[in-house]
Amino acid sequence: MLREEPLKVKEYSFAVAKIRDYAQLMKPNLSFMVVFSSVVGYLMVPGVELIWKNVLLLFLGGMLVTNGANIINQILERYSDRLMKRTMLRPLPDERMGTTEAWILCILSAAAGVGLLAYCFNLASALLSLLSLLLYGFAYTPMKKIHPIATFVGAIPGALPPLIGWVAATGSLGIGGWSLFLIQFFWQFPHFWAIAWVGYEDYLKAGIRMLPSREGKTSFTGLQCIFYSLTLIPLAMLPHQLGLSGSAGMWVAIACGLLYTFASFIFYLRNDRTSAKRLMYASFIYLPTVLLALLIDKL
Known part of the structure; x- marks a missing residue:
């Protein structure tokens, strides 16, 4: 034994x-x-x-x-x-x-x-x-x-x-499914780029290029983040317009889009690690909050 x-x-x-x-x-x-x-x-x-x-x-x-x-x-x-x-x-x-x-x-x-x-x-x-x-x-x-x-x-x-x-x-495939696809599609760009900015040096060692500018960590990344997060504001109205969700879910999604855009704007102005991490955290909050708000309002 x-x-x-x-x-x-x-x-x-x-x-x-x-x-x-x-x-x-x-x-x-x-x-x-x-x-x-x-x-x-x-x-x-x-x-x-x-x-x-x-x-x-x-x-x-x-x-x-x-x-x-x-x-x-x-x-x-x-x-x-x-x-x-x-x-x-x-x-x-x-x-x-x-x-x-x-x-x-x-x-x-x-x-x-x-x-x-x-x-x-x-x-x-x-x-x-x-x-x-x-x-x-x-x-x-x-x-x-x-x-x-x-x-x-x-x-x-x-x-x-x-x-x-x-x-x-x-x-x-249906237009309702495509509306959710578009929200998740545009959400990913600030999410990806914030992560890529924070881990830029690590990615560079591995030869991975994720930032939109060839010059690397420039304010152009923040500018692009503003564009894509702004797009999420009108897209937030689509599920309601298609009858998939109520107005409460729509307004929550719009508010989240505004906050996401604000985080992108601060990232554009400061172009530093702190603002990039805040945008990254905002991206983590945005998607589950919006999806849950739309779903709860529908159920």
């Missing part, structure tokens, strides 16, 4: 470490926000009732596909991740995991997610989720080292989740 205890402890420690590595590979915090917007898109469809079984199935399918996309991202960026403090201790750059194991996990997760969406909802939502994975993994990820237009490319799969949720409920 005395010899078995250390072995059990080692096996337990290995299992815990492996689970931790898998969780780090899949980025569950990021995946949660992505899939949450998909659930909101599903529930925003007129006539759709809150049935927890369907919500949980959609959430699970979305998480599995998003996990697959995140794994592709880390496989392709494993050498770049070694150069950045923020990512150097991830499983692949730290060589705690091989690419074969990562690819197996990626394929199993993505296939299970796409299959679940096709079986429980419809083929259209499954194919749209697969398109999102392919764009994120094989278009946005390599483009980050080539040209700042990667931000635009990445914003497309980043905005697809609410549209996927809409298609899961209706079986087809």
Whole structure:
């Protein structure tokens, strides 16, 4: 018995470490926000009732596909991740995991997610989720080292989740789903650029170019953030005009757009780390607040 205890402890420690590595590979915090917007898109469809079984199935399918996309991202960026403090201790750059194991996990997760969406909802939502994975993994990820237009490319799969949720409920693309897509699409630019400004030196080491100006950390980034955050103010009116949500949700969304624009304006004026971080935090608050306000007002 005395010899078995250390072995059990080692096996337990290995299992815990492996689970931790898998969780780090899949980025569950990021995946949660992505899939949450998909659930909101599903529930925003007129006539759709809150049935927890369907919500949980959609959430699970979305998480599995998003996990697959995140794994592709880390496989392709494993050498770049070694150069950045923020990512150097991830499983692949730290060589705690091989690419074969990562690819197996990626394929199993993505296939299970796409299959679940096709079986429980419809083929259209499954194919749209697969398109999102392919764009994120094989278009946005390599483009980050080539040209700042990667931000635009990445914003497309980043905005697809609410549209996927809409298609899961209706079986087809609809203007209501597109209105949610546009809100999430334009929200991402100040969000991306604020993060890229804060981590500029780290990204530069890895050869990743995310800021809109070739000169790097100039006030042009803040100016662009103002433009995209301003666009969110009229877009906030679309769900109400389409009959998806009431006026209360619309006004909350407009107020959030104004605050987002104000944070972008301060970032433009000061062009410093503090204002960039405040804009980044504002972006974290904006999306869940707007989506929840629209959904609650609809329900």
